[in-house]
Amino acid sequence: AQSVAQPEDQVNVAEGNPLTVKCTYSxxxxxxLFWYVQYPNRGLQFLLKxxxxxxxxxGSYGFEAEFNKSQTSFPLKKPSxxxxxxxxxxxxxxxxxxxxxYALNFGKGTSLLVTP
Amino acid sequence: xxxxxxxxxxxxxxxxxxxxxxCQVDSQVTMMFWYRQQPGQSLTLIAxxxxxxxxxxxxxxxxxxxxISRPNLTFSxxxxxxxxxxxxxxxxCSAAQAxxxxxxxxxxxxxxx
Numbered sequence: 001a002q003s004v005a006q007p008e009d010q011v012n013v014a015e016g017n018p019l020t021v022k023c024t025y026s027x028x029x030x031x032x033l034f035w036y037v038q039y040p041n042r043g044l045q046f047l048l049k050x051x052x053x054x055x056x057x058x059g060s061y062g063f064e065a066e067f068n069k070s071q072t073s074f075p076l077k078k079p080s081x082x083x084x085x086x087x088x089x090x091x092x093x094x095x096x097x098x099x100x101x102y103a104l105n106f107g108k109g110t111s112l113l114v115t116p
Numbered sequence: 117x118x119x120x121x122x123x124x125x126x127x128x129x130x131x132x133x134x135x136x137x138x139c140q141v142d143s144q145v146t147m148m149f150w151y152r153q154q155p156g157q158s159l160t161l162i163a164x165x166x167x168x169x170x171x172x173x174x175x176x177x178x179x180x181x182x183x184i185s186r187p188n189l190t191f192s193x194x195x196x197x198x199x200x201x202x203x204x205x206x207x208x209c210s211a212a213q214a215x216x217x218x219x220x221x222x223x224x225x226x227x228x229x
Contacts, residue, residue, distance in 0.1 A: 034217055043208060043222040044159075090158065099200070101164070102147050103174075104218060108158045 003029040004093050006107035013081045013114055021076040021110045023065075023091035030096035033074045034104065035065055038088040047089075050074060051096070061085070081114045088112075118143050120221035128227045132176050136195045137208030137224045144189040146213050150182070153206040153223070162207075165192040184206055199228045 005024045025031055032051050036044040048059025055067040065076045068096045076089060088111050094103040120144040121209035129135050139148065148165040161162040163171040163184055196203050204227050212218040 036220075041225075043120075044210075044220040045216050047217060050218050101172075102212060103149055103161045103164060104159075105161075106159045 002093055002105045004009050004091050004105055004107035005090055008110050010111045014116050015083050015114050017080050019081040021089050021112060023074045023107060024072050025074060025093040026108050027093055027095045032096045034092040035076050036090045039043050046098050061099045083116055086112055086114045118145055118219045120209060120211055120219055122209055122221040122224050124224060126225040130229055131200055133199055134195055134197045136193050137207055139192045139221055141190045143210045146209040148186060148192045149210045150184060150194045151208040155207060199227045204228045
């Protein structure tokens, strides 16, 4: 079984400050981890992924995430938040063992609000 | 990255009717999926659309209620049958090559009266 936990329903941050959106995962095999963003009345947009290699991955719009195997975490970060970053963020995981299928398990989402 | 389109983008339907949602990908992909996002909720996988064979459904979803077709590598349909207000959701199509990220369509917002 695989699952994702996003413990924060909402994160508030002032523009220009760093932001972090938390994510922890549970998977029996190798974790393939993803972050997506959803703007109001829009579909999901891919931000970044961790499959293998460097634990720090960089993605779109200046976002990055750090894979931490010992803590089973994959928090999303950005050094300086923009008002336009305000959206709903989803962490997702799947088991890298191909026998487990390719579908994603999503967290419940975290609403990010960046204030001017 | 793949560009995915869905039709219709939204619809308001009467109880007991059925709606077919179309998903078109601009390139051949290995995997296609259908998700449901109920109001204020996360995404729940309905099924994996298999090219040329029956879809693989997740627990709680059945073919009679959500028949799916995938006649080729770039197109799939999801039908929501005998609709009730509880089926009001956003339905999202996604596509991926094996071991790569999934790309999502813009979604179909369904309201059932």
